[in-house]
Amino acid sequence: MFKKIKLNLFILVYSLILIGCISDVDENNNRNYDLYSKIMCPVCDGQTIGESQASIANDMKNIVDANISDGKTDDEILKYFEDRYGTEILSAPPNNGTNTIVWVTPFILISLSFIIFSVWLKKSAKGNS
Amino acid sequence: MSISNLGLSLLVITMNLCIYSIIGSIIGIRLGNSQIKISAKNAAYCTFFTTLISSMCLVYAFVTNDFSIKYVFMHSNLSMDPAYTWVAMYAGNEGSLLYIALVISLSILLVLLFKPKDMYESEPHLIAIMSGFLLFFIGVMVFFANPFDTFQTNIPTDGRGMNPLLAHPGMFSHPPLLMAGLATISIPFSLITSMILTGTFRNNGLDFVRTTSLIVWSILGVGLLLGSWWAYTILGWGGYWVWDPIENVGLMPWLVMTAFIHSIIVQRRRGMFRVWNVLLIFLAFVLAQFGMFINRGGPVVSVHSFAASTLGYIFLGFMVFSALFCSLIFIANYNKIYSDNKIESVISREAAFLINNFFLLAITFVTLWGLIFPLINEVFYNETVTVGAPYYNAVNGPVILLLLFIMGIGPNLSWKGTSNSNLKTNLLYPSLIAIITFTFFFLSSNKPFMSSLALSSIALVLSTIIFEWFRGSRSLIKNGTHWLYAFFKLISNNRKKYGGYIVHISILLVALGVVGINFYQVKIDKVVSVGERIEIGNYKIEIAEISENNFNDRREKVATFLILDSNENIINTLEGNNTFYPTFNMASIRAGILSSPIEDLYIIPSDFIDNDTMKLIISINPLVWWMWLGGPIFILGTLISLWPRNFNKS
Numbered sequence: 001m002f003k004k005i006k007l008n009l010f011i012l013v014y015s016l017i018l019i020g021c022i023s024d025v026d027e028n029n030n031r032n033y034d035l036y037s038k039i040m041c042p043v044c045d046g047q048t049i050g051e052s053q054a055s056i057a058n059d060m061k062n063i064v065d066a067n068i069s070d071g072k073t074d075d076e077i078l079k080y081f082e083d084r085y086g087t088e089i090l091s092a093p094p095n096n097g098t099n100t101i102v103w104v105t106p107f108i109l110i111s112l113s114f115i116i117f118s119v120w121l122k123k124s125a126k127g128n129s
Numbered sequence: 130m131s132i133s134n135l136g137l138s139l140l141v142i143t144m145n146l147c148i149y150s151i152i153g154s155i156i157g158i159r160l161g162n163s164q165i166k167i168s169a170k171n172a173a174y175c176t177f178f179t180t181l182i183s184s185m186c187l188v189y190a191f192v193t194n195d196f197s198i199k200y201v202f203m204h205s206n207l208s209m210d211p212a213y214t215w216v217a218m219y220a221g222n223e224g225s226l227l228y229i230a231l232v233i234s235l236s237i238l239l240v241l242l243f244k245p246k247d248m249y250e251s252e253p254h255l256i257a258i259m260s261g262f263l264l265f266f267i268g269v270m271v272f273f274a275n276p277f278d279t280f281q282t283n284i285p286t287d288g289r290g291m292n293p294l295l296a297h298p299g300m301f302s303h304p305p306l307l308m309a310g311l312a313t314i315s316i317p318f319s320l321i322t323s324m325i326l327t328g329t330f331r332n333n334g335l336d337f338v339r340t341t342s343l344i345v346w347s348i349l350g351v352g353l354l355l356g357s358w359w360a361y362t363i364l365g366w367g368g369y370w371v372w373d374p375i376e377n378v379g380l381m382p383w384l385v386m387t388a389f390i391h392s393i394i395v396q397r398r399r400g401m402f403r404v405w406n407v408l409l410i411f412l413a414f415v416l417a418q419f420g421m422f423i424n425r426g427g428p429v430v431s432v433h434s435f436a437a438s439t440l441g442y443i444f445l446g447f448m449v450f451s452a453l454f455c456s457l458i459f460i461a462n463y464n465k466i467y468s469d470n471k472i473e474s475v476i477s478r479e480a481a482f483l484i485n486n487f488f489l490l491a492i493t494f495v496t497l498w499g500l501i502f503p504l505i506n507e508v509f510y511n512e513t514v515t516v517g518a519p520y521y522n523a524v525n526g527p528v529i530l531l532l533l534f535i536m537g538i539g540p541n542l543s544w545k546g547t548s549n550s551n552l553k554t555n556l557l558y559p560s561l562i563a564i565i566t567f568t569f570f571f572l573s574s575n576k577p578f579m580s581s582l583a584l585s586s587i588a589l590v591l592s593t594i595i596f597e598w599f600r601g602s603r604s605l606i607k608n609g610t611h612w613l614y615a616f617f618k619l620i621s622n623n624r625k626k627y628g629g630y631i632v633h634i635s636i637l638l639v640a641l642g643v644v645g646i647n648f649y650q651v652k653i654d655k656v657v658s659v660g661e662r663i664e665i666g667n668y669k670i671e672i673a674e675i676s677e678n679n680f681n682d683r684r685e686k687v688a689t690f691l692i693l694d695s696n697e698n699i700i701n702t703l704e705g706n707n708t709f710y711p712t713f714n715m716a717s718i719r720a721g722i723l724s725s726p727i728e729d730l731y732i733i734p735s736d737f738i739d740n741d742t743m744k745l746i747i748s749i750n751p752l753v754w755w756m757w758l759g760g761p762i763f764i765l766g767t768l769i770s771l772w773p774r775n776f777n778k779s
Contacts, residue, residue: 010558014565033652040515046373048517053716053735091517093502098510102502106495106524117487118475125475 035064133277136186143179146172147264154257166253173256177234184231191217197284200276206288208681220291223276230266232309254323262315293710293717299359310349311417317342318414325462346386347767354760372521377496378420385413388489395479403468411455418448474546481539488532495524537589563589580648594630628770635763642756652748659741666749669693684709686737705734726754
C-alpha cells in the first residue's frame with residue numbers, strides 16, 4: 001500500500017516539474033528556414049542557401065519567401081527549384097526514380113541484419129543454457 | 130644552412146630511420162636477434178626527435194615570416210594576428226601532414242615507453258607496423274608534398290594569408306585534436322595487430338589497448354565537439370552540425386571506436402567477442418584512412434576540405450592498401466583469435482553491448498552510404514544528387530533514438546543474464562519517467578513525435594544512471610557515511626563503470642542541445658536600422674552602432690547590439706561582425722551570442738546594407754548551452770574511467 005502511494009506521488013511531482021518547464025516553449029515558425037535548408041546554393045561548396053551568404057543564395061531565399069506568401073506548398077516550391085537547377089539543387093534526393101535506392105537501402109539492410117542478428121543471438125543464448 | 134634545408138633534411142633522415150626500424154624489426158624477428166631488435170627500437174624512438182625538430186623549423190619559419198618558403202607564403206601574411214602564426218603550420222595540406230607525422234612519431238615514443246613490460250613478444254611487430262604508418266606520411270611529404278619547398282627567385286615580401294575561416298580561437302584546438310584523433314587510431318590498431326601476429330592477444334595487453342583506445346576516442350570526440358562549437362559561432366561553417374562529408378568522415382571512426390571501447394569491456398570480463406573486436410578496430414582504422422582520403426582532394430565537395438590536391442589518389446591507394454592488409458591479417462590468423470565463449474542470455478549486459486554495437490554500426494553505415502551514394506549515382510545513372518542534412522536527420526535520427534534507448538536499458542542488465550524481478554525493480558522508475566515525459570511532450574505541443582521520443586529517451590537514460598547511483602550509495606549511507614562522501618566513494622570504487630556513466634551523461638547533454646536546436650528553435654530575419662527595435666521571445670534587440678575598420682588584408686564591419694528584457698532593462702551588449710577578405714574573395718561572419726542554460730539568443734549580422742541599415746537573422750536556440758557543457762563532462766568522465774586503479778595505494 002505504502003509503495004503504491006509513493007509511486008503515485010512520484011508521478012505527480014514529476015509531471016508538475018515538467019509542466020513548469022514546458023509552459024513557455026514557443027511554437028515553431030520556421031517554415032522558410034526549413035525550406036532554405038532543403039535547397040543547396042548553386043555556387044557554393046556543399047552549403048545550403050540558408051547557410052550561404054552568396055548573392056544568388058539571397059535571391060533564392062527571396063523566391064522561397066515570395067512563393068510561400070503566394071500560398072504554394074513546400075513540394076511545389078522544391079519542384080520549382082528542381083526543374084530549374086536539376087535534382088542536385090535539393091539537399092536530399094527526392095524519394096523517386098533511382099534515388100529511391102538511397103532511402104530504401106539503409107532501411108532494408110538494417111532491418112534484415114537486425115533480424116539475422118537477433119536470431120543468431122537467441123540461438124547462441126539457447127545453445128549455451 | 131637555411132631553415133628549409135634543415136627541415137627537409139630531417140624529414141629525409143626520419144624516412145630512413147623508419148625504413149631502418151621496419152627492416153631491423155623484421156630481420157630481428159626472423160633471426161631472433163635481440164640486438165637488432167633493440168637497434169630498430171632505438172631508431173623508432175629517434176623518429177620523434179627528428180620529426181619534432183623538422184616541425185619546429187616550419188613553425189619557426191611561420192613565426193619569423195619567412196616567405197621564401199612557399200607553404201609559409203600560402204598560409205600566412207604580415208597582417209595576421211601573431212598568435213595564429215604559431216598554429217598556421219597545420220592550416221594547409223603539406224604542413225598538416227607534418228603535424229600528423231609528429232603526432233604519430235610521438236605516439237610511437239609514448240606507446241613504447243608506457244607499454245606493459247610483459248608485452249615484449251609483440252614489440253618488434255608493433256614497431257614495424259607503427260613505423261610503416263609513419264613512413265607513409267613522411268614519404269608523401271618527401272616525394273609529393275614538401276612543406277619546405279622554396280621560391281628560387283622573386284622571394285615575396287608578404288604572404289597570401291591563412292584561409293580567413295580559420296582565424297578563430299577554434300583553430301588552436303579543433304584541427305589538431307581531430308587530426309591527432311584520426312592518426313592515433315593507429316595505436317590500438319597496431320597493438321592488436323602485433324598481438325595477433327605473435328599470438329599474444331591476452332588480457333594484460335587488452336588493458337593497455339583499452340587505455341589507449343579511450344584516450345584516442347576521447348581526443349577524437351572532443352575534437353568533433355569543438356568543431357561543432359566553432360561552426361556554431363561562425364556562420365561560414367553552416368551550423369553546429371550539417372552532416373557535411375568532412376564532418377561525416379570524422380564521425381564514422383569515432384562511432385566505430387565507440388562500439389569498440391564498449392565491446393572490449395566484454396572481452397575483458399567474459400573472454401567473448403574477440404573476433405568482433407578485431408574486426409571493429411580494423412574497420413575504425415580503415416575508416417580513418419578513408420577520412421584522410423576524403424579530406425585531401427577526395428571526390429566529394431565540402432565547405433571545409435583542404436584545397437583540391439592531387440594527393441587524393443595517394444591516400445586512396447593507402448586506404449585500399451590498409452583494407453587489404455587488414456583482411457589478410459584477419460583471414461590468416463582467424464584461428465588464433467576465435468574464442469569459444471558464447472552469449473548465455475539475450476537479456477544480459479553482454480547482449481546489450483552487442484545491440485549497442487549494432488546500432489552504432491548502423492549509424493556508421495547510413496553515414497557512409499549517404500556519403501558515397503552521390504558517387505554511385507553519378508557513375509551508374511549519370512545523375513548528380515546531393516545527400517545532405519535532411520537525409521541524415523530522417524534516416525539516422527531514428528537509429529540514434531534506438532541507441533539512446535539501449536543506453537537506458539543496458540546498464541540495468543547484469544552479466545550473464547538478469548532475473549525478471551531484478552529488471553523490474555531497476556527499470557520501474559526510469560521507464561515510468563520516460564513514459565510520462567513522452568506523454569507530456571507529445572500532448573502539450575505540436576512538435577513532431579520524434580522530439581517527444583528523444584526527450585523521453587534522454588529522461589530514461591538519465592534516470593537510470595541517477596537511480597543506479599542512488600542504489601549504489603544507499604548501502605554506504607546506511608552504514609553512516611555522509612551522502613556526499615558516499616557518492617564520491619561509489620565513483621572512486623568503480624572508476625571504469627561510473628566514469629562511463631559520466632560520459633553517458635555528457636552524451637545526453639549533447640543530445641539535449643540537438644533536440645533543443647532542431648525542434649524548438651525560433652528564427653526570424655529582418656532588415657533594421659540603427660536605433661530600431663526588434664522583438665523575439667522575451668528579448669528586445671536594438672542596433673546601437675555600426676562601425677567599419679579597414680586592415681591590410683580585410684574589411685571588418687562590426688555591429689553592436691543592445692539586448693533588453695521585456696521590462697526594457699538592458700541586460701547585455703553583443704557584437705557581431707562581417708569580415709571580408711579581398712585576397713580570398715571570402716567573408717567570415719561571426720554571430721553575437723548571449724548564452725544561458727535555458728536558451729541562446731543568436732544574432733547573425735547577415736548583410737550590412739549601408740551605414741545604418743543591416744539585415745539580421747535572429748534565432749533563439751533552446752538548450753544549446755548544455756551541448757557545450759557536455760565537452761568538459763565528457764573529458765571528466767573519460768579521465769575518471771582512465772584513472773589508474775592503484776593510484777591511492779602509491
